[in-house]
Amino acid sequence: MRHTNLPLMQVHAHTEQDREARRASSTRWLITPSVAVLFLWMAIPLAMTIWFSFSHYNLLNPDLKGFAGIDNYKYLATDPSFVPSIINTLLLIGWTLVVTVVGGVLMAVLFDRKFYGQGIARLLAIGPFFVMPTVSALIWKNMIFHPVYGIIAAVMRWMGLTPIDWFATYPLTSIVIIVSWEWLPFAFLILFTAIQSLDQEQKEAAKIDGAGPFSMFFFITLPHLRRAIAVVVMMETIFLLSIFAEIYTTTSGGPGDATTNLSYLIYALGLQQFDVGLASAGGILAVVLANIVSFFLVRMLAKNLKGEYEK
Known part of the structure; x- marks a missing residue:
């Protein structure tokens, strides 16, 4: 059968x-x-x-057209604003990541404790993430950083100090503060969600063994947040490569090239000089830079995840 x-x-x-x-x-x-x-x-x-x-394409000179070879890339590489734009892009990303990751970790640890009005405080903490970049830039430019009408200027005058023209004296720092204010809630949400998954029994056992707040933070909380921090760094870096609205609204890339990043340089070449060929070459370089950064970030995240799983 x-x-x-x-x-x-x-x-x-x-x-x-x-x-x-x-x-x-x-x-x-x-x-x-x-x-x-x-x-x-x-x-x-x-x-x-x-x-x-790879083409000659300038809207102000339509007679000049045809194959340009690598002339656009050569001109872009020798442009006085090109190297500063790369440096400003990296500085903007680096300092914003430092502020948002450190601030996000501290806020996540703070909000992990029970206190009165926690729901309202959490709503206020994530509020800046939903403000449009142009609106937030205008708020900081006209209501906070303004040397005459700004809140900081009023406080400095009250203290007997001379107000500072932030966008003229510390232009890139001002942009970093604005962008960090926008992206800090994102880092806080990711890290707060991760810290909520921390085993409470592990924390209780550490307290019983006599671990203090700093020991618990550096040896329990921070290692637990390592994977979430890697995700925050990867996501923010990809989006911070294309920061434009905050610079356009506040400094327009100035003074000089002090706040010109790669995105703003492409805009200046394409829409201010009407050179589509140069702007396209800048766009390709931006894509290459984004892919290089993404490649290393993805490898870093994969290595981090592999280490977590091996444990």
Whole structure:
């Protein structure tokens, strides 16, 4: 009887395999249109940008056209604003990450404790993340950093000090403060969610063993937040590479090149000098820089996750 049932089992197995193959085939046909649209959505603009970066294309001089080779890249590399824009981009990202990660960890530890009005305080803490970049830049420019009407100027006058024109004296620092104010709630949300998953029994055991607040923070809380910190660094870095509205609204890249990052330089070349070829070359360099940074960040995150799983 066992031998006679074997062909039936094989037929049943083949039938199940055929059903799975047909189901997979139908699924591929269903997702093909969306994948094709997504591919065209990304590929066509990228291909056009690459083509324009190797072309003479200036809206103020339409007679100058044709293949430019790498002339746009050479001109961009020798532009006096190019190297400062790269440095400003890296400084802006680096200092913003320092402020948001450190501040986010401290806020997460603070909000992990029960206190009166915690819900309202948490809502106020995440509020800046939902303010549009242009609006937040205007608030800081006209209500906080303004040397005559700003809150900081009023406090300094009350203390007998001379108000500071922040955007003229400390332009890049001012941009870092504005961007950090916008992204600190994001870091806080990620890190606060991670700290909520910390095993309470582990913390209680550490307290019983005599661990103080600093020991618990450096040896229990901070190692637990390592993976969340890596996620915050990766996500923020990708978005901070394209910071533009805050610079455009407050300093317009100045004074001089003090706050010109790569995004603003591309805007200046494309929409102020009307040179589409140069702007496209800058856009390609920005894409290359973003991919390089993303590659190392993803490797860092993967290594971090691997270390967590091995533990």
